[in-house]
Amino acid sequence: MLELVDLSHTYGSYRAIDRVNLKVAQGEVVCIVGPSGCGKSTLLRSIAGLIKPTGGNVLLDGRPVDGSPENLAVVFQDYSRSLYPWMSALANVGLPLRRRGLDKKRREAAAMAALEQVGLAGAAAKFPWEMSGGMQQRVSIARALAYQPKLLLMDEPFGSVDAQTREELEDLTLRVCAHHGMTILLITHDVDESVYVGDRVVVLSKAPGTVVGDLPVQLPGPRDQIHTRELDAFVRLRAEVGRLVRGMTPHRNGVETR
Amino acid sequence: MRRATSGVLRFWIVPVTLVLWELLTRMAGSPFFPPPSRIAGQFYDMWLSGPVSQLLLTDSALDTFGPSLGRLLAGWTIAGVLGIALGVALGRIRGLADYTDPVLQFLRALPPPLLVPIFFVLFKVGTPTQLAVIVFGVIWPVLVNTTDGVRAVDKGFLETARVFQFSRYDILRRVILPSAMPKIFAGLRLSLSLALILMVVSELVGSNSGIGYSLLYAQQSYDYAGVWAHIVLLGVLGLLFNALFLVAEGRVLSWHANARRNV
Structure with missing residues (x-):
């Protein structure tokens, strides 16, 4: 449903992303992971229409x-x-509607129903502060759910919360997107998170960012913070993604080359 | 407990000042500086010795305060509405501020009392002229603060509005204006105290009613206790307006005070 064709963006003479090609199917959860400064945010902002990419195209359902x-x-x-x-939380969630x-x-x-899904029914009248x-991040997720988008973009959504909350929110995201069949593109710098949440992990290189890896995640569902993370498949995939993020050549024999 | 004590301590200053004032003016014995007890007496005779049905206000008080407060509030309201509307336009329409800035800076520098003769020619003598003086004098703080406020809206707020495709009206009404509201209120508060000053000034120059006119009349009749009573009245009105405004602000901007406290 989402297709990026040679998507590039340059700030002045600085190339943030360079010819990114990516296809995302309906209902897929794709995590984009990369080192800091690899143009992840630029990529997301281009798709969201917040910046106009200097090259290439974003196609949604085939239309630019x-x-x-x-x-x-x-x-x-x-x-x-x-x-x-x-x-209030309720007004924030209801506003886009x-x-x-x-x-x-x-x-x-509709706003109330979305708040219930993220477990905040009792806090509807509360203000963000x-x-x-x-x-607050649950309210943001509820706002996105109530809006019922075909595509949900998440820009380091759990980067500003503590580790425990982070795990809760990861599970919440997995649960609600399974429920809604939403297509999600999640951007993160956290290798673990990308493997845990994604159906697919796409690795961007250092700037100018370009796709250097596209790995399917085959882990049994439903995923669980403890069990999933101790599976051999999880550990192997995490190492693989980690190598790619650090710019090493992937090697399956345990011998790493730079 | 401690707050109550500090409140009592603060109010000690009032009687102490009054007693000192009374002693000094009695010792000086100058007709231009009557003691506060005489000022209070005059204040009471002129304005506060009325029937209970009028909240003790005399007919003279109603005739004097009514027109003045009417002009003050009308002028302030008009200036507020115009100032916010123009401020939003200047802050949101790119380039507009650059074109209009020299003219606005020029107009802003003009002392409003000097424009009274021109307003006399443009409008009729009386309320329209006084309103014009007030509006022209007090619009600037609202205008400048609104422009600043709508320019300083957080980029994150606007990007959210764009992603969720809010209508232009919703962006203005539910994102930009609330976000600028703390600044707008600061401007409105400044304007309110200015409006009180300009109300009196405009009534001193060309009017046959109101507090300013009544002040002038007392002065011309060598009623110095009366003159002082007017001065006290204006001080009390200023305090009262400020207090009322702060209550209103507290209600409208409770989110702002709380949001800042919790950061």
């Missing part, structure tokens, strides 16, 4: 995207700059 595409939601890393502090032509009652019902970081 110009500006912010319809039916797309983003969960940003910095929830404090994405949730509006002058609105105004475009969907729903009346107030139905908007609130009354919540912990993890709760």
Whole structure:
């Protein structure tokens, strides 16, 4: 459903991403992982229509995207700059639904249902500044769920929360996307996270970022923070992705070459 | 407990000042500086000796305060609405501020009282002129602060609005304006105290009603206790308006105070 064709972006003379090609199928969860400064965010912002790529195309369902595409939601890393502090959680989640032509009652019902799915039904009337970081990011996820996008972009969504909350949110994401059949593109610098969450892990090289690895993740579901992470397949894949991220040539015989 | 004590301590200063003032003015015995007890007496006779049905206000108080407060609030409201509207336009429409800046800076530098003769020619003598003076004088803090506020909206807030494809109206009404509201309120508060000053000034120059006119009348009748009573009245009004404004601000901007406290 999403296709990137030779997507490139240059800031002045700095090439952030260079000819990225990627195809994402409907319902797939694809993690993009790469070292810091590899243009991950540039890639996501190009797809979201927040910047205009200087080269190449973004195709959604075969049609080139110009500006912010319809039916797309983003969960940003910095929830404090994405949730509006002058609105309650419920109002924040319901706000994007105004475009969907729903009346107030139905908007609130949909927002409430989404908050329930992320376990925040009791905090609907709270304001963002009354919540912990993890709760705020749950509200962001609820906002994306209520919007029912075809494509969900997540930009280091769990980068600003503590490790325990991070695991909870990873599981929450897996659970709700299985439930909604949503296509997700998740960007992270965390190798473990990419393997744990993704159906597929795409590795970007250092800037100018380009695809250096595209690995299917074949782990039995449903995934579990303890058991999945101790599986041989998980450990092997994590090492593989780790090597690619560090710019080493992948080698399956245990001998690494630089 | 400690807060209560500090409140009592703070209010000690009021009676102490009054007693000192009373002693000094009695010793000096100057007709231009009547003691506060006489000022209070005059204040009471002029304005506070009315019937209970009028909240003790005399007819003279109602006739004097009514027009003044009406002009003050009307002028401030008009300036607020115009200032916010123009400020949003200047802050959001790229290039507009660059074109209009020299003209605005010029207009802003003009002391509003000097424009009274021109407003006399443009409008009729009386309320329209006074309103014009107030609006022209107090629009600037609102305008400048609104422009600043809408320019400083966090990029993250706007990007979220773009991704979720908010309508232009929703972006303005639900993202930009609330985000700029703390600055807009700071401007409105400044304007309110300016409006009180300009209200009096405009009534001193060309008016036959209101507090300013009444002040002038007392002065011309050599009623110095009366003049001082007017000064006290203006001080009390200023305090009152500020207090009311802070209550309103506290309600509208509670999210802002709390959000900052929790960061």
